[in-house]
Amino acid sequence: MRIGVLGTGMVGKTIATRLAGLGHEVLMGSRTADNEQAAEWVAAVGGAARQGTFADAVANGEVVFNCTAGAASLDAIGSARPADLAGKTLVDVSNALDFSSGAPSLFVFGTDSLGERIQRRFPDTRVVKALNTVNHEVMVDPSRVPGEHDVFVCGDDEAAKATVASLLESFGWPEGSIVDLGDITASRGVEAYLLFWIRLRGVTGTGDFNIRVVGAPQSLPWKR
Amino acid sequence: MRIGVLGTGMVGKTIATRLAGLGHEVLMGSRTADNEQAAEWVAAVGGAARQGTFADAVANGEVVFNCTAGAASLDAIGSARPADLAGKTLVDVSNALDFSSGAPSLFVFGTDSLGERIQRRFPDTRVVKALNTVNHEVMVDPSRVPGEHDVFVCGDDEAAKATVASLLESFGWPEGSIVDLGDITASRGVEAYLLFWIRLRGVTGTGDFNIRVVGAPQSLPWKR
Numbered sequence: 001m002r003i004g005v006l007g008t009g010m011v012g013k014t015i016a017t018r019l020a021g022l023g024h025e026v027l028m029g030s031r032t033a034d035n036e037q038a039a040e041w042v043a044a045v046g047g048a049a050r051q052g053t054f055a056d057a058v059a060n061g062e063v064v065f066n067c068t069a070g071a072a073s074l075d076a077i078g079s080a081r082p083a084d085l086a087g088k089t090l091v092d093v094s095n096a097l098d099f100s101s102g103a104p105s106l107f108v109f110g111t112d113s114l115g116e117r118i119q120r121r122f123p124d125t126r127v128v129k130a131l132n133t134v135n136h137e138v139m140v141d142p143s144r145v146p147g148e149h150d151v152f153v154c155g156d157d158e159a160a161k162a163t164v165a166s167l168l169e170s171f172g173w174p175e176g177s178i179v180d181l182g183d184i185t186a187s188r189g190v191e192a193y194l195l196f197w198i199r200l201r202g203v204t205g206t207g208d209f210n211i212r213v214v215g216a217p218q219s220l221p222w223k224r
Numbered sequence: 225m226r227i228g229v230l231g232t233g234m235v236g237k238t239i240a241t242r243l244a245g246l247g248h249e250v251l252m253g254s255r256t257a258d259n260e261q262a263a264e265w266v267a268a269v270g271g272a273a274r275q276g277t278f279a280d281a282v283a284n285g286e287v288v289f290n291c292t293a294g295a296a297s298l299d300a301i302g303s304a305r306p307a308d309l310a311g312k313t314l315v316d317v318s319n320a321l322d323f324s325s326g327a328p329s330l331f332v333f334g335t336d337s338l339g340e341r342i343q344r345r346f347p348d349t350r351v352v353k354a355l356n357t358v359n360h361e362v363m364v365d366p367s368r369v370p371g372e373h374d375v376f377v378c379g380d381d382e383a384a385k386a387t388v389a390s391l392l393e394s395f396g397w398p399e400g401s402i403v404d405l406g407d408i409t410a411s412r413g414v415e416a417y418l419l420f421w422i423r424l425r426g427v428t429g430t431g432d433f434n435i436r437v438v439g440a441p442q443s444l445p446w447k448r
Contacts, residue, residue, distance in 0.1 A: 103335045110322075110329030110419070149438040181423055189420035195334070196413035196420075199405055204443040213424060214373040215433030 004029055004061025006054050006076050008037035011093055011136045012067035018140035019065075020045045022170055029057025031076075059084040063091065063163060070094040070114050071107060074121055086124040089160040091167075092187075093131045093139070095194050104198050106191060115187025119156065126160035128153055129187045130168065133197060135207030140171045142210075149210035152179045154186035176223040179213060228253055228285025230278050230300050232261035235317055235360045236291035242364035243289075244269045246394055253281025255300075283308040287315065287387060294318040294338050295331060298345055310348040313384040315391075316411075317355045317363070319418050328422050330415060339411025343380065350384035352377055353411045354392065357421060359431030364395045366434075373434035376403045378410035400447040403437060 005016040025048040028038045038051035058080035068076045096114040098107040115129040130153045131139045229240040249272040252262045262275035282304035292300045320338040322331040339353040354377045355363045
């Protein structure tokens, strides 16, 4: 599959590398076509790996991963041509983190979320929020965390969620660990969770942890 | 033990009933000494169960559970005599939920929390945030959720946290499921989690669910 990855940070690189390793044709997008981080990534991965602008990544991707910092996400996605965004599945991995005061907070929260802002701004794009609740290494290799643990998806388009679930399975997430939270408004929950995640990150002393939703089997129909 | 329970709602009643069943002398406090809900509770439980004002509950309790609605908590606790609050262990079960817009939000969040507000307002009280991350029935009977799952405590006073952990164990929480998140600033995480909890509540269709923190054993030292 041709996949665009927006962002050259740790999350973007980790996801892009994993996708390339699975045989996908990945184009890493950044603000400028000659971004140094992206060039290093292309050199390291080789093969079909390419780099370009955010717009190039959206144009070339059948699926696009938004791995930019949350505060920059709307601008990054918005630099693509509207025709390229129309109908496209966009996996929003970003978080609304705001460290401006020193301590972690969120710049949107409660009755709105970054996932919803992206969906509202690009109504013809099929936004699926996913993977933002785990460390970047766990995103693409859930076996780093022993035992059963869950990843969450939400979005308004069922077909897009199915596409993303398939990609998550290819990363190693068992089908029964992929929890569909419903429409894109569930972004409020998974984004707010980040404040809890950051504390758990401190307590566990590692990014290699996650949570599992526990309950009676009939209440967890996704766990087969 | 003599225990004060602030609040006559479902959470207060459930916790007060459980404590009374464990043989504690429970005084349920509300705004007025003759609250009808509290009277019904006293009649139903019998024995050493009593009712009174919030101030009575604080005065009589060696440990106090704050089960009031978050928006009313500071006033409820503040109606106690300062001398009665000094040195006392207060288990803050409340959440900062705000439904004023229709959809759930929090009235304090990010770089502050309700637990911290309570601790700041009553600096001589030993505030321990606990239990706010599960349904009221699960709080006092974790076996309603099959398998291993976790409850979280945080606070600035180690002895107070130990007291609360003992009470949680008496409710049925195994020692290894009680996660100490550190000081009271961790309230930010467990309170923000509520927005995720509410969504999971909708997806699972029951309050009988919870989460388990999963990771390598060395990163989860509390799980023995």
